[in-house]
Amino acid sequence: MNDPMQVGRGAAVPLSEIELRVSRSSGPGGQHANVTASRVEAIFDVAASRALSDEHKRRVMARCGPRVTAVAQDTRSQARNRELALERLRARLAAALAVQRRRRPTMPSRAAKAQRLAEKRRRSELKAARRRPSPEHY
Numbered sequence: 001m002n003d004p005m006q007v008g009r010g011a012a013v014p015l016s017e018i019e020l021r022v023s024r025s026s027g028p029g030g031q032h033a034n035v036t037a038s039r040v041e042a043i044f045d046v047a048a049s050r051a052l053s054d055e056h057k058r059r060v061m062a063r064c065g066p067r068v069t070a071v072a073q074d075t076r077s078q079a080r081n082r083e084l085a086l087e088r089l090r091a092r093l094a095a096a097l098a099v100q101r102r103r104r105p106t107m108p109s110r111a112a113k114a115q116r117l118a119e120k121r122r123r124s125e126l127k128a129a130r131r132r133p134s135p136e137h138y
Helices: 030-035 054-064 078-097 110-130
Strands: 004-008 011-014 018-023 039-045 067-072
Touching (some): 054 078, 067 078
Antiparallel strands (some): 018 039
């Protein structure tokens, strides 16, 4: 259980740093749900991690906090819920590590400005034509 889980470009978390807790699942399930611990909670302590660089830790903690958790209780199988919880944790960490591209501000072209103003003028003339004529037009 030591193969690392890839969470992003250049970042991998060994499974030994992820704490897995199991408990009884909530919801329907009859007698089976009352006796099996099929709910799995995967917890990753960001601050204590030795696998992530300081920059990665800072980014994850800013977006998700010092502890990242993922819970799965979708299926009756504990093994399948463990896979789902780890996949959800991986997706959450990958989203936190993703670097947002900087927005390059753009300006509308001269033609776009002219087109917008022409449309405003047409709309204004159309609305003016609907109004009652003023007394000086008689």
